[in-house]
Amino acid sequence: MHTAGDVRVEDREDPRIIEPTDAVIRLTATCVCGSDLWPYRGIEPADHQVMGHEYVGVVEEIGADVRKVKVGDFVVGSFVISDNTCEICQAGYQSKCVHASFVAQTIGTQSEKARIPYADGTLVPTPRQPDPELVPSLLAASDVLGTGWFAAVAAEAGPSKTVAVVGDGAVGLMAVLAAKQLGAERIIAMSRHPERQKLALEYGATDIVTERGDEGVAKIKELTNGLGAQSVIEAVGTQESTMQAIGATRGGGHVGYVGVNYDVKIPGIDLFFAGIHLHGGPAPVRRFLPELIQLIWDRKIDPGKVFDLTLPLEQAAEGYKAMDERRAIKVLLTI
Amino acid sequence: MHTAGDVRVEDREDPRIIEPTDAVIRLTATCVCGSDLWPYRGIEPADHQVMGHEYVGVVEEIGADVRKVKVGDFVVGSFVISDNTCEICQAGYQSKCVHASFVAQTIGTQSEKARIPYADGTLVPTPRQPDPELVPSLLAASDVLGTGWFAAVAAEAGPSKTVAVVGDGAVGLMAVLAAKQLGAERIIAMSRHPERQKLALEYGATDIVTERGDEGVAKIKELTNGLGAQSVIEAVGTQESTMQAIGATRGGGHVGYVGVNYDVKIPGIDLFFAGIHLHGGPAPVRRFLPELIQLIWDRKIDPGKVFDLTLPLEQAAEGYKAMDERRAIKVLLTI
Structure with missing residues (x-):
């Protein structure tokens, strides 16, 4: 991305092993994330930077210390590098690993190849080479499914719970899928887009709420006997959506948040008197990749449906445009 | 409180039963809370209002529908009225009860008598009439101990955990006691006042940190192998203390917060990248009163030590002054 709105596909030098814990992978597919739109829209800076942080591919080369990943393995990786051995990783918080670094804007996986540090920690091989039809779902696990799943876990979605999902982007839709898998009794998708509502219902939503902000909060309360939902997922990251999520949660309930932008300020007093749990x-x-890969492998979930536009990597610019204009929920780039 | 800084003890009409679920109690003791200092200092409005929300006493009269509390019972009550039967109460969030109301500035228990709504839900009788020496500890359970305990539970203090406590007021000190009771391995009290440090150590603190703000965060990281504490308790409620608590918590760790004032704004982006749990x-x-009363009754904890100044109710104004000037940690008022 040269600057906001200016995405170009250009030749770069091939990545090579630098550290003995590195692997180089040849990507099979990558995609455009909602968070890639922040610099695209000029909300975050963009200055001739590599882009992309979601990836699946085949291991082409490994460093001398790599043990768990072999050349030829088909792998899925997280958008955060992690060693998966430190105390923080072992507690399940790999995105806060002592060796954590973000793939976005450093490695950039909207590319043919990528060097992945801490390959043993970051990459998870699939049981065998996957059928091509599974590739979109495996790619989704790399971020958008993993993120939606985490949001549902953070919101403590589960049996007997009513779960409200704020946001009908790809992550919000994945959170609906996750809440369903986690056994939620009722799943309220907050969406005003007919195609997204349709996909939410396919993924397990039981109710659709089109209202937003205070009206959205009032509607959730109306649907929950005046109490609010036990579990609310925040998958947008604006001031309005954040306060909508907090307001829609009952006292003692849980908000799982995975959306963010730089302008959100949560008034301490509102959070205090809400009496809720906030995690995200x-x-x-x-943490979730082994389980998610297995669910996909066994065809128990089909997160790949969230990709509603597929383009070759060369047309990445058109992919950004389609997502920016909300013509596409999520764009898969083939390589 | 006539206006900020102007506390007077005046005659009011005796409270009477209004609803059949009410009880009228004659107070044995009450006290001044840190939160009473907000209006005293003009940070919250104060306009000829009743004050006080902590109380123990003897039931003098009950409404026709009161079943669990009898005339003559010695009772401890929460600072929030609750029916203890609704879905929210049953989930353990009585301060968000569908019938919740705050005792502060409505009932006002810096008084000889008080009408307590939802007496069966709000009041917990002690096993028998308590020895006078237990009264301060039972009074502490009404708010300051219960609040510190909740903060420790919200921060998931427990075995093998390092717990940092931001704030050396009465609630912070009670949180130290609670963390110790909950089995925390290491308890770091953040305090720069020698007498409060001493009480913190008596209550179970293993380390004292005098630094604040970013320096305080750096010190906690230094003491925890660079990671931050697993559990951090926020018992002040300023912008600095809130950010100090968030910063001192490791990724995936828990902040339990019970301090608040009206100016705190939590930057969403900082909270997001902290990757922590926030509850308070x-x-x-x-929720905790039966357990806390039993611990006090069995003399396993001595939270009453937090009262370092005792005055008759008539001298309430001096009690406020002593706390405002930090000459006293917490003031007990006898009636």
């Missing part, structure tokens, strides 16, 4: 941040996707 | 609010003291 960059999803520790690595 | 007005403590559901009622």
Whole structure:
């Protein structure tokens, strides 16, 4: 991305092993994330930077210390590098690993190849080479599914719970899928887009709420006997959506948040008197990858449906445009 | 409180039963809370209002529908009225009860008598009439102990955990006691006052940190192998102390917050990248009262030591002054 709105596909030098814990992978597919739109829209700076942080591919080369990943393995990786051995990783918070670094804007996986540090910690091989039809779902696990899943876990979605999902982007839709898998009794998708509502219902939503902000909060309360939902997922990251999520949660309930932008300020007093639990941040996707890969492998979930536009990597610019204009929920780039 | 800084003890009409679920109690003791200092200092409005929300006493009269509390019972009550039967109460969040109301500035228990709504839900009788020496500790359970305890539970203090406590006021000191009771391995009290440090150590603190703000965060990281504490208790409620608590918590760790004032704004982006759990609010003291009363009754804890100044109710104004000037940690008022 040269500057906001200016995405170009250009030749770069091939990545090579630098550290003995590195692997180089040849990507099979990558995609455009909602968070890639922040610099695209000029909300975050963009200055001739590499882009992309979601990836699946085949291991082409490994460093001398790599043990768990072999050349030829088909792998899924998280959007945060992690060693998966430190105390923080072992507690399940790989995105806060002592060796954590973000793939976005450093490695950039909207590319043919990528060097992945801490390959043993970051990458998870699939049981065998996957059928091509599974590739979109495996790619989704790399971030958007893993993030939606984490949001649902953070919101403590589960049996007998009513779960409200703020946001009908790809992550919000994945959170609906996750809440369903986690056994939620009722899943309220907050969406005003007919195609997204349709996909939410396919993924397990039981109710659709089109209202937003205070009206959205009032509607959730109306649907929950005046109490609010036990579990609310925040998958947008604006001031309005954040306060909508907090307001829609009953006292003692849980908000799982995975959306963020730089202008949100949560008034301490509102949070205090809400009496809720708040948990979120960059999803520790690595924690969930083995389980998610297995669910996809066994065809128990089909998160790949969230990709409604597929383009070759060369047309990445058109992919950004389609997502920016909300013509596409999520764009898969083939390589 | 006529206006900020102007506390007077005046005659009011005796409270009477209004609803059949009410009880009228004759107070044995009451006290001044840190939160009473907000209006005293003009940070919150004060306009000829009743004050006080902590109380123990003897039931003098009950409404026709009161079943669990009898005339003559010695009772401890929470600072929030609750029915203790609704879905929210049953989930342990009595301060968000569908019938919740705050005792402060409505009932006002810096008084000889008080009408307590939802007496069966709000009040917990002690096993028998208590020895006078237990009264301060039972009074502490009404708010300051219950609040510190909730903060420790919200921060998931427990075995093998390092717990940092931001704030050396009465609630912070009670949180130290609670963390110790909950089995925390290491308890770091953040305090720069020698007498409070001493009490913190008596209550179970293993380390004292005098630094604040970013320096305080750096010190906690230094003491925890660079990671931050697993559990951090926020018992002040300023912008600095809130950010100090968030910063001192490791990724995936828990902040329990019970301090608040009206100016705090939590930057969403900082909270997001911290990757922590945040839980708090007005403590559901009622959840913990039976357990806390038993611990006090069995003389396993001595929270009453937090009262370092005792005055008759008539001298309430001097009690406020002593706390405002930090000459006293917490003032007990005898009636």
